[in-house]
Amino acid sequence: MFDLLTILGVGFVLGIKHATDPDHVIAVTTIVSRQQSIRHAGLIGILWGLGHTITIVLVGTGIIVFNLAIPARIGLAMELAVGIMLIVLGVLNLTGVTRWITERFTPEHAAGVVHAHVHQHGGEAHVHTHSHDADAHLGFEESPQGPWQQFLQRLGLYQLVRPLAVGIVHGLAGSAAVALLVLTTIHDPRWAVAYLLVFGLGTIAGMMVITMLMGVPFAYTGQRFANFNRGLGIASGVISIAFGLFITFQIGFVDGLFTSHPTWTPH
Numbered sequence: 649m650f651d652l653l654t655i656l657g658v659g660f661v662l663g664i665k666h667a668t669d670p671d672h673v674i675a676v677t678t679i680v681s682r683q684q685s686i687r688h689a690g691l692i693g694i695l696w697g698l699g700h701t702i703t704i705v706l707v708g709t710g711i712i713v714f715n716l717a718i719p720a721r722i723g724l725a726m727e728l729a730v731g732i733m734l735i736v737l738g739v740l741n742l743t744g745v746t747r748w749i750t751e752r753f754t755p756e757h758a759a760g761v762v763h764a765h766v767h768q769h770g771g772e773a774h775v776h777t778h779s780h781d782a783d784a785h786l787g788f789e790e791s792p793q794g795p796w797q798q799f800l801q802r803l804g805l806y807q808l809v810r811p812l813a814v815g816i817v818h819g820l821a822g823s824a825a826v827a828l829l830v831l832t833t834i835h836d837p838r839w840a841v842a843y844l845l846v847f848g849l850g851t852i853a854g855m856m857v858i859t860m861l862m863g864v865p866f867a868y869t870g871q872r873f874a875n876f877n878r879g880l881g882i883a884s885g886v887i888s889i890a891f892g893l894f895i896t897f898q899i900g901f902v903d904g905l906f907t908s909h910p911t912w913t914p915h
């Protein structure tokens with residue numbers, strides 16, 4: 649029992665370390681580069697880690713419990729998805745599409761539509777719905793709103809879904825390697841799945857810290873040095889595209905996904 653608990657503890661630490669992989673850091677940097685709140689950056693890290701954990705646990709459980717075997721071509725395709733995703737994230741950043749989508753789907757930035765502001769009545773937070781568009785129809789009554797609802801409203805749906813989806817893609821790329829590593833150490837399927845969960849928690853914690861740390865320079869320069877902040881955003885986009893192209897070439901031609909003889913070693 650003590651040995652198993654020790655292994656689970658190691659799994660948590662390895663999960664934290666896993667969050668620092670270059671492709672993970674580059675991906676979340678392209679997202680955090682548009683944030684001016686360290687708290688929002690931390691939530692992005694949590695959502696990325698949650699998406700990553702969902703895939704790791706689902707795919708890893710299939711490998712551990714049902715002895716699923718992943719063909720080389722499918723395994724390489726899952727890793728290729730990370731490279732393509734990095735390229736797309738970089739392009740969206742450089743073209744300004746990311747900013748446009750963020751503003752379009754973040755309620756507090758949306759112009760010409762009905763949106764809400766929070767104010768206090770008798771010590772209780774309420775939401776007041778209105779619009780800057782004179783033609784917009786207002787028929788909503790005020791309703792109590794807690795801190796969590798206020799926070800989610802300011803962040804917007806797009807900012808919640810994007811890091812979750814990016815984390816799910818990253819989880820696909822690493823799930824087989826993590827599961828196979830667990831199988832060589834833990835032979836009880838229940839403890840092996842428990843290891844995956846603890847590993848995922850470590851990844852969530854590690855990525856939350858990383859995104860908050862990365863959010864500091866973006867939040868600081870965004871409020872004081874607009875041009876420098878814009879330069880940081882451009883740099884993150886360029887790096888994301890370059891690293892995505894490197895991964896795509898490595899998997900497509902060196903590992904042979906685009907050839908007739910693919911070779912895949914989960915890592």
